Amino acid sequence: MDMDKRIPVTLLTGFLGSGKTTLLNKLLHHPDMRDTAIIINELGDAGLDQIFANSNLAQNIENEHITDNTVLLSSGCLCCTLKNELADTMRDLFFKRALQAIPQFNRLIIETTGMADPGPILANLMNEPVIESVYRLDAVVVTIDSIYGLQQIEENTEALKQAAVADVLVLTKTDLASAEQINALKEKLITINPGATQHKIAHGELDPAFVVDVGLFDLATKHPEPQRWLRAPIKQAQPKGTLPQKTHNDDITSFTVIMPSPLNWSQLKPHLLSFCQKYGKNLLRLKGIIHAADQSAPLAIHAVHFTPYPPTLLEGWTEDEPLSRIVIIGKDLDELEIRKALMQF
Numbered sequence: 385m386d387m388d389k390r391i392p393v394t395l396l397t398g399f400l401g402s403g404k405t406t407l408l409n410k411l412l413h414h415p416d417m418r419d420t421a422i423i424i425n426e427l428g429d430a431g432l433d434q435i436f437a438n439s440n441l442a443q444n445i446e447n448e449h450i451t452d453n454t455v456l457l458s459s460g461c462l463c464c465t466l467k468n469e470l471a472d473t474m475r476d477l478f479f480k481r482a483l484q485a486i487p488q489f490n491r492l493i494i495e496t497t498g499m500a501d502p503g504p505i506l507a508n509l510m511n512e513p514v515i516e517s518v519y520r521l522d523a524v525v526v527t528i529d530s531i532y533g534l535q536q537i538e539e540n541t542e543a544l545k546q547a548a549v550a551d552v553l554v555l556t557k558t559d560l561a562s563a564e565q566i567n568a569l570k571e572k573l574i575t576i577n578p579g580a581t582q583h584k585i586a587h588g589e590l591d592p593a594f595v596v597d598v599g600l601f602d603l604a605t606k607h608p609e610p611q612r613w614l615r616a617p618i619k620q621a622q623p624k625g626t627l628p629q630k631t632h633n634d635d636i637t638s639f640t641v642i643m644p645s646p647l648n649w650s651q652l653k654p655h656l657l658s659f660c661q662k663y664g665k666n667l668l669r670l671k672g673i674i675h676a677a678d679q680s681a682p683l684a685i686h687a688v689h690f691t692p693y694p695p696t697l698l699e700g701w702t703e704d705e706p707l708s709r710i711v712i713i714g715k716d717l718d719e720l721e722i723r724k725a726l727m728q729f
């Protein structure tokens with residue numbers, strides 16, 4: 385069974401004050417998280433001091449020289465002014481690791497600012513040849529404040545986009561929120577992003593197994609786990625005879641398109657590229673599993689906005705019912721038009 389050897393990257397995002405740092409801080413105390421490099425994007429210079437305040441991690445960091453693996457980017461925002469800096473930092477970390485100039489790390493966590501748009505950051509992770517050859521996106525983890533999250537999602541496009549592209553939604557501060565608040569938030573998140581897993585936490589306490597190595601490969605068994613990764617949204621069936629509706633402005637939708645069979649990757653690949661070029665503006669995320677007649681194994685495909693990511697060949701993985709399917713998460717997309725556009729190639 386083959387496995388993607390690239391370094392898994394967790395993108396940790398979430399609206400202002402939603403508990404990203406608290407979660408990261410707690411995660412890094414866990415023994416399983418020892419070999420983790422971190423890139424933190426903080427606006428202002430409070431940075432690391434604040435992150436590790438009141439924890440004994442700072443001490444551990446000194447001892448284990450993990451500081452070498454921790455980079456603070458504080459002079460701008462990753463999704464706008466610091467795009468190149470993110471790529472430079474990731475390359476730099478990788479080359480230092482290869483030269484053994486810093487301790488080995490087996491995963492990377494990137495913590496964004498609260499107002500970050502994850503789309504450009506994800507596209508940045510995929511666009512650059514060196515980066516895409518040595519790193520792979522494991523999961524987008526999004527923290528959401530159990531008290532204010534609902535309001536933030538309704539009032540801020542950034543919060544809505546963050547929730548929509550998440551693989552893992554972490555509902556924070558449940559010690560402060562009422563059961564009604566938490567339930568209302570959970571319901572809203574299911575409508576925005578039914579494919580994501582949800583975890584309720586307090587004070588950043590969460591088993592790392594729920595947020596890292598949750599991507600395409602199960603690191604324990606080394607086997608591909610594409611179904612878990614795809615997490616196709618389960619939607620209530622449309623009443624018979626009704627067609628998917630066009631969404632309202634700013635609405636986020638998520639749906640699965642079952643692709644025709646048989647199909648050839650040599651034909652689908654250029655089609656996906658032009659599909660992303662046409663609908664990329666509103667295409668927050670595309671994930672899929674493709675069973676192609678001209679490939680030796682199923683393919684995991686992935687795109688963000690205008691950028692399709694190089695597919696991963698899932699060697700040794702089979703399905704009883706080999707259905708090619710693509711999950712679309714987008715903003716203000718006409719579901720019917722998208723379905724037609726994807727199928728016609």
Ligand SMILES: Nc1nc2c(ncn2[C@@H]2O[C@H](COP(=O)(O)OP(=O)(O)OP(=O)(O)O)[C@@H](O)[C@H]2O)c(=O)[nH]1
Nearest residue numbers: 399400401402403404405406498556557586587588
């Ligand atoms: N009571 C309680 N407070 C929490 C919890 N999680 C975070 N906080 C507090 O909420 C505040 C914001 O948490 P942070 O972890 O700094 O949030 P953040 O998302 O990193 O914030 P920014 O980087 O400023 O966007 C801090 O004062 C935390 O101590 C929780 O589960 N319960």
